[in-house]
Amino acid sequence: MDESELAMRGFDRSLPMVLLRAREAAMSLFRPLLAEHGVTEQQWRVLRALASGKAPMDAGELADATFLLAPSLSRILASLERESLITRETSATDRRRALISLSATGRELVGSIAPLSEAIYEELERCYGAQRLEALIIELNALCAIEPSIADRSRRRRRTPEPRLSH
Numbered sequence: 001m002d003e004s005e006l007a008m009r010g011f012d013r014s015l016p017m018v019l020l021r022a023r024e025a026a027m028s029l030f031r032p033l034l035a036e037h038g039v040t041e042q043q044w045r046v047l048r049a050l051a052s053g054k055a056p057m058d059a060g061e062l063a064d065a066t067f068l069l070a071p072s073l074s075r076i077l078a079s080l081e082r083e084s085l086i087t088r089e090t091s092a093t094d095r096r097r098a099l100i101s102l103s104a105t106g107r108e109l110v111g112s113i114a115p116l117s118e119a120i121y122e123e124l125e126r127c128y129g130a131q132r133l134e135a136l137i138i139e140l141n142a143l144c145a146i147e148p149s150i151a152d153r154s155r156r157r158r159r160t161p162e163p164r165l166s167h
Helices: 015-036 041-054 059-066 070-082 104-128 130-159
Strands: 086-090 098-102
Touching: 015 041, 015 104, 041 059, 041 070, 041 086, 041 098, 041 104, 059 070, 059 098, 070 086, 098 104, 104 130
Parallel strands: none
Antiparallel strands: 086 098
16 A cells, blocks of 8 residues: 555644644744743743642642643652742642642742743734734634543544454
8 A cells, every 4th residue: 555545634734743833833932032041841831830820739730731741740840949930838638739839939030031922922913913813722722622522532433343344
């Protein structure tokens, strides 16, 4: 079977690949800013989640909010704590649970990056279009909202064995 016989959408039309390219294009705008401030993309995701007003958060909430796997998040939290950008407190209701917040230094860092990040967004809106960007964000959020139902159907299809043809 050669490539032309494969019943697959073209690689350049593959939604996961287009999303990866779009993510790379977007992050290429922000990476220099983060690097100037000595922050990795993953650290910034954690700092932004904590700055979102929902802090303190436990590790599970942070992992869900940032799409980071627990082992990676643990390393990132340790690094942010060493740099005094976050604080951890034991939960009053569950002694096994740590609540994570931005420290004063962390709030200061986010405060210094935020206006520069917003300037990048403004330039992106100028080049791409504010309405187009807003519409794109709305559509991508709508796509994210249907994911569980699609995943459930996909899992059910994979569990249903293909009928065998008897000869």
